[in-house]
Amino acid sequence: MLYTLFPARARRPLCQFFFFGIFLITLQGCTGFDHLTTVDPVRGVGPASADCGSCHVDQYREWQGSAHNLSYTDPIYREATDDYDEKSCLACHVPASIRTDELEARTWSRHEGISCISCHLEQKTMYGPHDGSALVYPHPIQADTAFYRSSALCGVCHEETFATWKSRVTMQRPAVRVPQCQQCHMQEVRRTSTRGTNIFSRMLVSFEQQHTVRNHRIDLTDMAGFPNAVQMTAERGENDSLLVRVTNLLPHNLPGGEYTQSSLSLIITPEKSNPSSPLSSSTPLNNSDQPFAPGDSKQVVITADSFGSPLVSGKYLLQLVRNQPGKSYDLQLAQSTVILDKAIGSK
Numbered sequence: 001m002l003y004t005l006f007p008a009r010a011r012r013p014l015c016q017f018f019f020f021g022i023f024l025i026t027l028q029g030c031t032g033f034d035h036l037t038t039v040d041p042v043r044g045v046g047p048a049s050a051d052c053g054s055c056h057v058d059q060y061r062e063w064q065g066s067a068h069n070l071s072y073t074d075p076i077y078r079e080a081t082d083d084y085d086e087k088s089c090l091a092c093h094v095p096a097s098i099r100t101d102e103l104e105a106r107t108w109s110r111h112e113g114i115s116c117i118s119c120h121l122e123q124k125t126m127y128g129p130h131d132g133s134a135l136v137y138p139h140p141i142q143a144d145t146a147f148y149r150s151s152a153l154c155g156v157c158h159e160e161t162f163a164t165w166k167s168r169v170t171m172q173r174p175a176v177r178v179p180q181c182q183q184c185h186m187q188e189v190r191r192t193s194t195r196g197t198n199i200f201s202r203m204l205v206s207f208e209q210q211h212t213v214r215n216h217r218i219d220l221t222d223m224a225g226f227p228n229a230v231q232m233t234a235e236r237g238e239n240d241s242l243l244v245r246v247t248n249l250l251p252h253n254l255p256g257g258e259y260t261q262s263s264l265s266l267i268i269t270p271e272k273s274n275p276s277s278p279l280s281s282s283t284p285l286n287n288s289d290q291p292f293a294p295g296d297s298k299q300v301v302i303t304a305d306s307f308g309s310p311l312v313s314g315k316y317l318l319q320l321v322r323n324q325p326g327k328s329y330d331l332q333l334a335q336s337t338v339i340l341d342k343a344i345g346s347k
Helices: 008-027 049-053 057-064 075-080 116-120 159-171 181-185 199-205
Strands: 125-128 141-143 188-191 211-214 230-237 241-248 263-270 283-287 297-302 314-323 331-340
Touching: 049 057, 049 116, 057 116, 116 125, 230 314, 230 331, 241 263, 241 331, 263 297, 283 297
Parallel strands: 125 141
Antiparallel strands: 188 211, 230 241, 241 297, 263 283, 263 314, 314 331
């Protein structure tokens, strides 16, 4: 009917008006959306991330698998704070909002850790990296592109790492651009802000524009690919040895993190070895107390593989891994291969 009664230039606004009318009628049976942006610190109530997840489906799912979601419930944090007895860490592990002059800890939904509102809510308005393009909004929104694309966002809580990053930015030549935290730790995705879960919401979302944004699964195991972040080289050395040099090309310390105890080590295994065989050793490089500063390098001497066997001629796999107590996995940071044409010790 619209296509026969009205010219083409008028059809889109009329369609928008039509769907908006349906939306308003639907709202007659709803209780409103104030709960999405209303915080009552006296009663200790505020928005839950699941409320946001009903529309921001993809972002919520990603956040559920992130380290931010576990910032309060992680057993490592619980042990470090003596079963939550240490209160000084709460402002960053369960922040009410990082968009305030002074961080304060939430008193509700602490099991959500760093939640949606921690980074996006300020004074009953949800902030994000771009303007909205929906027909209607259940809550006020505001774009703050510079903040959400800047390392300053992460620096609110990760102060030490942010300070190191800023120093690196100052030291670099003007032509060399140091990546922001988000560029390495949050993979790029292109999508609409919301995703419909029923016929009506899908119709509304169909009017939204897609934006290039960042994945909310902020986790070391799901980083964007930067193969040159850590450089590792190996060569045959004198005195029957293999020389391995590791150089930190990151704009922050390695290993990073202000309060986690982690270390770096080298694993060297024959190319055709059984990956399920237990390793007897690895070569330690450093730890959180003595990290590699940006640009630092270290050379280590290796005379046996990580199974404890002497090095022989053949191809070896070198892996640089980060170890953290309490974690069931080692994070691989770099890998390389080296071919020995003669056994170590041979003439």
